[in-house]
Amino acid sequence: MTLAYAEPKFEEICKSIDASGAVFSPDLLRRYHLSLKTRRFVILSGTSGSGKTLLTRVYADAVKAHYCLVPVAPNWTTNEDLLGYFNPLSKRYFDTDFSLFLRRAARAYRSAVDANEDPEPFHLVLDEMNLARVEYYFAKFLSGMEVLTGAGQAQVTLSGTDVVDLTPNLFFVGTVNVDETTQGFADKIFDRAQVIEVTHQRDEVASRVQHPEVQDALMQIWDAVNDVTPFSIRIVDEINKYVAEASRIGVPWEDAFDDQIIQKILPRIKGTDIRLGVMLQRLNDITANRFPRSNSKIQHLNHGFHSNGIVSFF
Numbered sequence: 308m309t310l311a312y313a314e315p316k317f318e319e320i321c322k323s324i325d326a327s328g329a330v331f332s333p334d335l336l337r338r339y340h341l342s343l344k345t346r347r348f349v350i351l352s353g354t355s356g357s358g359k360t361l362l363t364r365v366y367a368d369a370v371k372a373h374y375c376l377v378p379v380a381p382n383w384t385t386n387e388d389l390l391g392y393f394n395p396l397s398k399r400y401f402d403t404d405f406s407l408f409l410r411r412a413a414r415a416y417r418s419a420v421d422a423n424e425d426p427e428p429f430h431l432v433l434d435e436m437n438l439a440r441v442e443y444y445f446a447k448f449l450s451g452m453e454v455l456t457g458a459g460q461a462q463v464t465l466s467g468t469d470v471v472d473l474t475p476n477l478f479f480v481g482t483v484n485v486d487e488t489t490q491g492f493a494d495k496i497f498d499r500a501q502v503i504e505v506t507h508q509r510d511e512v513a514s515r516v517q518h519p520e521v522q523d524a525l526m527q528i529w530d531a532v533n534d535v536t537p538f539s540i541r542i543v544d545e546i547n548k549y550v551a552e553a554s555r556i557g558v559p560w561e562d563a564f565d566d567q568i569i570q571k572i573l574p575r576i577k578g579t580d581i582r583l584g585v586m587l588q589r590l591n592d593i594t595a596n597r598f599p600r601s602n603s604k605i606q607h608l609n610h611g612f613h614s615n616g617i618v619s620f621f
Contacts, residue, residue, distance in 0.1 A: 311424040314370055323369035329361055330511045330540055335503070339366060342501035343478050348452050350436075350497070352483040353505035356541030359482040362505065363432045372428035372478070373415075375408040383439035386447040393466035400466055405431065409463070409471045416474035426476035436481035441496055452479060453499050507540055509533075515540055517547040520560050524593070528572060531589035535582050536575045545571060561598065568594065568601035574620045576608065583618050584609070 315323070321336055339362060342349045351359040360376070367374040383389065391402045402410075412429035419426035436445070447463060451473045454461035461473040481500070483492075512529055516522040525546065532538065546567045553563035576583065587609040594602040612618045 311422075312371070312419070312427045313425065314428070320366070320369040324365045327365045327368070329358070329365045330507065330515055331358065331362060331365075332508060332511060335362070335505065336366075338503055342503060343480075346499075346501045347456060347475075347477065348479045348481075348500045350481045350483055350500045350502045351505050352485055352502060354537060354539055355484050356539030357505045357507065358540055359505045360432065360434055363430065363480050363482070367428075367430040370428060372430045373408075373411065374430050374432070375404060376432045376434055377403075377405050377408075378434045379436050379438045379444075381438045383444040385444060388439075388444045389448060390463070390465055393469070400469055405433075406465060406471065409473070409477070412477045413472040413474050416472070416476045419476070426474070428476050428478060430478050430480065433479070433481045435484055437483050437492060441492055445496075449496070449499060456499075506537070512540065512543060515543045515547075518550050518560060521546070521550055521564055524564060524597075527593050528568065528590065531593060532572070532576070532586055535580055535586050538572055538575060542571050565594075565598040565600050568598055569604055573601065573604055573608070577618050577620060579617055584612055587612060587618070 317337075317340055320340065321333060324331060324336060339349065339351075351362065353359055364374060364376070377389075380388070389403065389405050391400060391406045393400045408429065408431050412431075415429065416426045451461045451463040455473045455475070455477070459475060462470045463473060464470050509526070509529065513522060513526055516525055525543070529538070546564070549567050550560050550563045553566075554560065576586070587605055590605045591602065591609060594605060596602075608618050608620070
């Protein structure tokens with residue numbers, strides 16, 4: 308016998324996420340939880356690797372929601388790219404993972420209502436949604452979500468009489484990378500969503516460093532760059548793994564960490580921000596006489612900045 312769905316209490320959700328090993332502050336979890344309850348459409352923004360997609364997955368696991376992750380392609384230009392299309396020759400509708408998930412959520416909702424039970428939640432995540440022009444491929448679904456929020460129910464026409472219900476058990480999340488490779492959003496997108504910036508506090512980053520000998524040096528670098536070019540938990544995890552693998556072949560942690568400064572942190576430092584000069588000087592002081600290869604590269608970047616006001620790793 309299948310038990311009826313019952314949403315866990317918020318405290319239980321937080322404990323489940325903590326037990327997964329994910330590092331998110333109670334404040335961020337609270338904001339995400341309340342935003343989903345308020346709007347059913349949440350945008351998570353932040354730098355690449357900050358944990359936006361991870362947050363959607365561990366939260367969905369914690370509330371026992373059905374979960375679908377749909378990566379956006381840069382060449383999406385129409386609603387059909389998101390929702391699928393009807394082929395008049397074969398006389399059949401070609402669904403996408405997105406539209407199939409909508410159908411599943413609608414069926415689950417109707418079944419729960421018929422049984423007088425709470426419906427299971429369905430979390431639909433559009434990953435890196437601003438890789439393509441959002442207003443081109445997202446307009447039809449966005450209009451439906453707006454009606455759903457206001458009226459409690461809505462529909463999206465896929466083709467002709469093929470209509471799918473947007474039901475109250477459907478929650479939509481978009482992740483947005485903030486960098487120069489992505490498209491901007493029209494104001495109407497932000498107006499129709501709860502927008503949360505995913506960042507990590509210093510103590511969260513420090514707690515993620517697995518090697519005590521690395522922690523002091525890494526957090527000095529974090530303090531030097533965070534205001535201008537913050538790096539993510541993903542980078543910390545890669546540094547952990549790199550240093551561990553290096554130790555297995557007899558490479559000192561200082562050499563391995565020197566590699567990682569060059570390979571994972573310095574490539575992020577670029578542009579014309581006036582604060583870059585001070586940041587590069589701080590990095591020079593941290594790496595001098597300790598991490599020689601990184602220090603040499605930092606001096607090169609510093610020279611370029613003072614010569615033409617531009618920092619470019621390559």
